[in-house]
Each structure stands twice: as C-alpha cells, then as structure tokens.
Amino acid sequence: MSLAVVVIFLIFFQTTSANPTSQSLNLHHPEYYNPMLPPSALSSSKKYEGSSDLVHLRYHMGPVLSSPINIYLIWYGKWTPPQKLLIKDFLLSISANHRAAASPSVSEWWRTVSLYTDQTGANVSRTILVAGEYADHRYSHGAHLTRLSIQQVIGNAVTAAPFPVDHKNGIYLILTSSDVTVQDFCRAVCGFHYFTFPSMVGYTLPYAWVGNSGKQCPEVCAYPFAVPAYMGGGGPGALSPPNGDVGVDGMISVIGHELAELSSNPLVNAWYAGEDPTAPTEIGDLCEGLYGTGGGGGYIGQVMRDGKGKTFNLNGRRGRRFLVQWIWNPALEACAGPNALD
Numbered sequence: 001m002s003l004a005v006v007v008i009f010l011i012f013f014q015t016t017s018a019n020p021t022s023q024s025l026n027l028h029h030p031e032y033y034n035p036m037l038p039p040s041a042l043s044s045s046k047k048y049e050g051s052s053d054l055v056h057l058r059y060h061m062g063p064v065l066s067s068p069i070n071i072y073l074i075w076y077g078k079w080t081p082p083q084k085l086l087i088k089d090f091l092l093s094i095s096a097n098h099r100a101a102a103s104p105s106v107s108e109w110w111r112t113v114s115l116y117t118d119q120t121g122a123n124v125s126r127t128i129l130v131a132g133e134y135a136d137h138r139y140s141h142g143a144h145l146t147r148l149s150i151q152q153v154i155g156n157a158v159t160a161a162p163f164p165v166d167h168k169n170g171i172y173l174i175l176t177s178s179d180v181t182v183q184d185f186c187r188a189v190c191g192f193h194y195f196t197f198p199s200m201v202g203y204t205l206p207y208a209w210v211g212n213s214g215k216q217c218p219e220v221c222a223y224p225f226a227v228p229a230y231m232g233g234g235g236p237g238a239l240s241p242p243n244g245d246v247g248v249d250g251m252i253s254v255i256g257h258e259l260a261e262l263s264s265n266p267l268v269n270a271w272y273a274g275e276d277p278t279a280p281t282e283i284g285d286l287c288e289g290l291y292g293t294g295g296g297g298g299y300i301g302q303v304m305r306d307g308k309g310k311t312f313n314l315n316g317r318r319g320r321r322f323l324v325q326w327i328w329n330p331a332l333e334a335c336a337g338p339n340a341l342d
C-alpha cells in the first residue's frame with residue numbers, strides 16, 4: 001500500500017459569510033463552522049506562524065473535561081450499521097491504547113487537545129469511551145429539529161433512562177441522519193456544541209450536535225469531499241473520502257472539531273479567543289479548513305492519499321483512515337496535527 005503525500009490546491013473562494021447577529025437567542029451556541037471559509041482574521045496567513053499576535057486565546061477560569069470522557073450517542077433518524085461503525089471507530093480511536101494505530105494517528109491528533117488545562121492544572125483527558133447509544137429511529141421530535149428540540153431529545157434520553165445523567169464525565173452527542181433538517185444547518189453551521197438548560201432537560205449537561213450533510217449540503221459541510229458546482233469545472237474537483245461515504249466522512253472532521261471544543265470549553269467559560277463570550281472563537285474554529293502543512297487561505301494543506309486515491313491525514317483503529325482538521329496548539333501558538341511535515 002503506497003502512501004503518497006499529495007499537494008492539492010483548492011481554489012479560494014468566498015461565500016456569503018455567516019453573520020453572527022443572525023442568531024440572537026442566547027440559547028444558541030453562536031458557533032459557525034464552515035470548512036470552506038478560512039478563519040476570517042487569518043485568511044491570508046499560511047500556517048499562522050508568527051501570527052499569534054492576532055490570536056488571543058485565553059483561559060477564562062472554567063472547567064475542562066479532565067476525567068475520562070463518557071460519550072452518550074444519540075442516533076437521530078435513519079442510520080445504517082456501517083455508518084454507525086465508522087463514526088464509533090473514529091471516537092474509539094481517540095484514546096491512546098495498546099493497539100495504537102500507526103502514526104499519524106487519531107490519538108496523536110487528540111494530544112493537542114490534551115494540552116489544555118484548567119486552573120487546577122488538570123489536562124483534558126486522553127481517554128474517551130462510548131458509554132451508551134440510543135437510536136431515536138422514530139424521529140421523536142420530527143424531521144426538523146431546532147436548537148431547543150435538540151435539548152428535548154437529550155432530555156428524553158435521560159428521563160426515559162436509556163442514558164444516565166452523567167454530570168461528572170458525560171457528554172451527549174446527537175447525530176442527525178441525512179434526511180433531518182436542523183435550524184441553521186448548511187446555512188450557517190455544520191455542527192455546534194453547548195450545554196443543556198435545567199429548564200429544558202433538568203440538568204446542565206455538555207452536548208454537541210453534528211448533522212449528516214450528504215443529501216443537503218455536502219459542498220458546505222462535507223468539503224473537500226464535495227465542492228460547489230461552480231468550482232467543479234476548472235478546479236481540482238472533489239477529493240475522494242477515505243471510507244467512501246461523503247456525508248459521514250465529512251461529519252468525522254466536524255465531530256472532531258466539536259469534541260475538541262467541548263472538551264476544552266464545555267461550559268463556554270474556559271478556553272476561547274475573542275472578547276465576547278456569546279461569540280467565542282474556540283480551538284477548532286482557529287484551524288477550520290486546515291488539514292496539513294502549508295494549509296491556509298482556502299488550501300487544505302498537504303495530506304495523504306492511498307493507492308485508490310482516497311484522501312486522509314490520520315490513521316485509526318482497525319485500519320481505518322480519516323481526514324480531520326487541525327487544532328490550535330497552545331504551546332506552538334499555531335494550528336497543529338500529527339501529519340505535519342516539519
């Protein structure tokens with residue numbers, strides 16, 4: 001199996017940029033994730049080296065997830081067993097264990113996240129378990145979810161008791177299938193994280209949502225495995241997804257982004273940049289769209305390609321491969337990943 005480092009140039013283009021003021025309810029986590037768009041303040045910089053003066057990532061005294069993290073997965077809508085297996089293989093590849101995947105691996109990628117500490121000096125945990133799964137295959141809240149109905153879905157899961165209320169170590173990850181529409185999905189977000197409200201769910205629990213964009217907007221949320229039609233012509237076209245599923249392979253990077261941020265900023269009072277806590281720029285946001293050395297300004301950076309042309313930058317368990325965005329490294333003050341060439 002030959003691994004070639006390929007240089008893939010993606011044409012920089014600007015789409016209508018998400019307007020933070022369009023989401024005014026404070027119930028919303030005002031996070032925008034659109035891998036097509038480089039971080040606005042940094043779009044012209046190459047690896048953000050020497051640009052750390054532009055990034056004032058600060059610690060705001062809140063907790064990070066420092067105990068082994070229990071993920072409770074909610075499969076909302078229709079999910080096939082291979083799709084579930086792919087996502088669980090990614091989640092289970094994060095923990096470093098004795099059957100470690102070859103470098104560059106998913107657990108090496110998470111090492112950057114584990115550099116973040118709280119005021120007691122405790123690091124983000126390097127251990128992530130899938131502690132429970134619940135299939136909401138009857139679309140309990142319909143085929144369209146809002147930010148509030150997402151909390152109701154989580155509330156059902158903890159009150160009807162497929163899941164415990166895991167205050168100490170739990171995060172709740174709700175994944176919606178390709179036929180489910182979600183408020184702001186595709187238009188402004190591909191995923192978000194926040195915490196539940198006692199008035200909605202009975203408890204304050206950190207959670208994240210990520211949607212399968214495969215049928216709705218792969219060119220937005222599964223980029224670079226799909227590209228907008230107007231780029232297809234003269235440009236390089238879409239890259240081949242490592243596991244053959246544009247929608248779910250695209251979700252993997254968004255899930256990685258949200259988990260990194262949820263772990264370092266679970267109550268949105270720990271690690272973020274910017275002065276406004278209602279519009280924080282977090283450790284995934286700073287590296288959106290960057291997957292390898294030299295990335296920036298719309299170019300994803302140097303990644304790998306297998307003998308069949310499938311693109312990836314990380315190895316996982318059971319021979320899996322994934323393409324996952326880089327994360328801001330607080331020691332290097334730059335975006336970093338284990339597939340860096342320097």
Ligand SMILES: *[C@@H]1O[C@H](CO)[C@@H](O)[C@H](O)[C@H]1NC(C)=O
Binds near residue numbers: 114117123330331
């Ligand atoms: C914990 O974080 C500190 C500060 O970033 C870092 O120096 C140290 O290596 C981290 N420890 C682990 C086990 O990740």
